[in-house]
Amino acid sequence: MKFIRKKNLLDTEDLLFIPSLHWMYTLRHTVRFMFFILGLLVLAAVDSYFHVWNVIFLVNDYFDSMILAAILVELFILAWDIFSFITTEYGITSRRLLIKKGIIRVWTAEISADRIESIYCYQGILGRIFRFGTISISGVGGKMPVFFMVSRPFLVRNKIVQVIEKNKT
Numbered sequence: 001m002k003f004i005r006k007k008n009l010l011d012t013e014d015l016l017f018i019p020s021l022h023w024m025y026t027l028r029h030t031v032r033f034m035f036f037i038l039g040l041l042v043l044a045a046v047d048s049y050f051h052v053w054n055v056i057f058l059v060n061d062y063f064d065s066m067i068l069a070a071i072l073v074e075l076f077i078l079a080w081d082i083f084s085f086i087t088t089e090y091g092i093t094s095r096r097l098l099i100k101k102g103i104i105r106v107w108t109a110e111i112s113a114d115r116i117e118s119i120y121c122y123q124g125i126l127g128r129i130f131r132f133g134t135i136s137i138s139g140v141g142g143k144m145p146v147f148f149m150v151s152r153p154f155l156v157r158n159k160i161v162q163v164i165e166k167n168k169t
Contacts, residue, residue, distance in 0.1 A: 009093060017092040017159040019150040022132035026081045028149075033074040040066060090147055092159050095167065097137065099145045109145035111137055113167045119160055121153050135160075 009015060084101070091098040097116075099109045116139045123133035133153030137144045137160075150156050 010095070012095070014094045015091060016094055016163065017156070019090040019092065019147055019156045019159075021085055021088055021090075022130065022149050022151045024126070024130050024132055025149045026078065026085050029077045029081060030074065033070070033077075036070060037067070040070070090150065092156070092163060094163065097145060097147075097160065097163075099147065111139050111145055113160075113163045115139040115141070116160070116164055119157050121157050123153060127153075 087101060087103050089098075089100040094113075096110050096112045101107045116137055118138045120136040120138065121133055122136070127133045132149050132151055134149060135147040135153050135156055137146070147153075147156060
């Protein structure tokens with residue numbers, strides 16, 4: 001949170017809330033990978049029992065190589081997700097919403113609280129179970145920031161609404 005706290009706040013601005021990324025952010029691709037590996041194992045089991053695809057797909061010859069390649073790709077993706085998790089910062093100040101992603105190539109987005117028209121909060125089934133969701137901001141003009149996979153999204157939404165209401169008065 002060094003970027004939002006030190007470098008990007010105005011003199012008349014206070015940091016009110018720091019939404020945190022959910023830990024599931026780092027595991028979202030790993031869960032999909034487990035289903036892929038499970039599918040490969042089922043394919044190999046069916047092939048070894050029925051001998052259906054030996055000639056067509058050559059599953060037995062390349063199965064170990066496919067598993068190893070998939071594991072290497074997944075380890076790279078997991079490392080990338082952990083790096084993204086560490087370098088993503090969200091902030092809600094008394095005047096605006098801030099998002100910062102990256103270290104080497106930094107991407108920032110901000111929207112003034114008086115420019116926000118509506119707030120969309122999305123939670124899927126896993127989000128409801130593990131208490132994370134995505135918050136999209138709709139405002140006056142072009143592209144708007146998204147708080148992706150934040151913990152307790154309705155609490156974050158309430159904090160944003162409080163800032164909007166405070167700035168209206």
